[in-house]
């Protein structure tokens with residue numbers, strides 16, 4: 001059961017009329033419960049792939065399918081449904097939480113976006129998710145700036161899980177955190193992935209992190225996949 005599939009994917013940025021090809025023909029797939037790591041140096045095209053999966057960048061050529069639905073071919077209604085099945089975590093938790101909303105509302109923002117649940121059921125859901133990311137329920141009425149960076153990233157993880165996603169996109173989720181909390185957040189992501197068994201696309205410039213979390217890896221360089229396969233084979237070749 002493939003959750004995510006890219007075939008000969010080409011992605012471009014339009015720069016005042018001229019096209020810049022940031023991803024030049026990349027193919028990969030991610031089955032249910034699998035973690036695919038995308039590694040490569042800054043500027044190699046990793047985030048561009050993630051942006052296309054979450055619908056922030058159109059597909060220029062090739063196919064990009066989420067649960068069998070090819071993104072470029074979807075109606076707006078189908079696209080909304082697909083987006084609902086994708087949870088997203090970005091690099092900087094300070095930038096991605098609205099400072100004016102208490103933590104409970106930050107976590108359940110996707111329910112509001114997708115018009116799901118009552119106020120009471122959203123608070124209930126926020127409590128469950130705070131438990132899942134091991135934050136005390138008392139932070140529900142606190143504001144993002146009152147939490148540490150690591151705590152804020154756990155709030156972002158909780159928010160990404162609100163809709164029970166089939167696919168989690170994590171783009172450098174620990175790069176903006178203090179080294180001391182990186183491992184805690186990574187282990188938490190690993191545990192949650194195993195418990196809930198969602199597919200995951202994990203973007204990182206850090207080989208050690210991908211080695212720890214991913215089953216499969218795509219190594220990118222200048223918009224191309226220069227190596228890919230099982231982590232064991234690609235990262236531990238003799």
Ligand code: ADP
Pocket residue numbers: 042043047
């Ligand atoms: P990272 O490597 O951590 O993804 P970048 O410095 O490449 O960060 O990009 C930071 C922001 O600037 C991103 O939102 C990216 O989309 C945008 N960006 C990067 N390169 C360009 C560019 N050549 N032209 C316009 N925007 C860019």
Ligand code: ADP
Pocket residue numbers: 013014015020022040041042043044045046047048049
């Ligand atoms: P990575 O995530 O591997 O650091 P990106 O996917 O952010 O790389 O960027 C890939 C290439 O696309 C880089 O050359 C970058 O400068 C360029 N790029 C990224 N975002 C934009 C943008 N918004 N507009 C134009 N070029 C961009």
